[in-house]
Amino acid sequence: MAIISIPQEIGVLPNSVIGGAPTLSVTISVDQAGGSVQLDTDQRSVLVSPSGDWPHLVSFAAGGPTSQTVVLSTSQVVQNTQAKVFTVRSGVDTTNPANWAAVVSVVIPVNPMINSTDN
Secondary structure, three states: OOOOOOEEEEEEEOOEOOOOOOOEEEEEEEOOOOOEEEEEEOOOOOEEOOOOOOOEEEEOOOOOOOEEEEEEEEOOOOOOEEEEEEEEEOOOOOOOHHHOOEEEEEEEOOOOOOOOOOO
């Protein structure tokens, strides 16, 4: 019988990061190890998953820890952008907010070092 890991908590550090610059560390906790969960965002063009695809599958080895940290990159933004990062049970539709088990918001502000106008 397959083990089903249910997402319990999600956290992001830092909660604000300049687009196109540093990375975000997303920590996911589940009720039990041995299964996997899906990590996704409502801003797929701004946040970049480690696999390059969304949703990103996070596996928890049987007998292993019940939390993991995943590092996401950011793309440059032309306006301050708020993104939701969330977890969903494996095999469940990530586009339906009713399925989001744990959600956290992060702000991606415009990088002030980048001139957004063409000269």
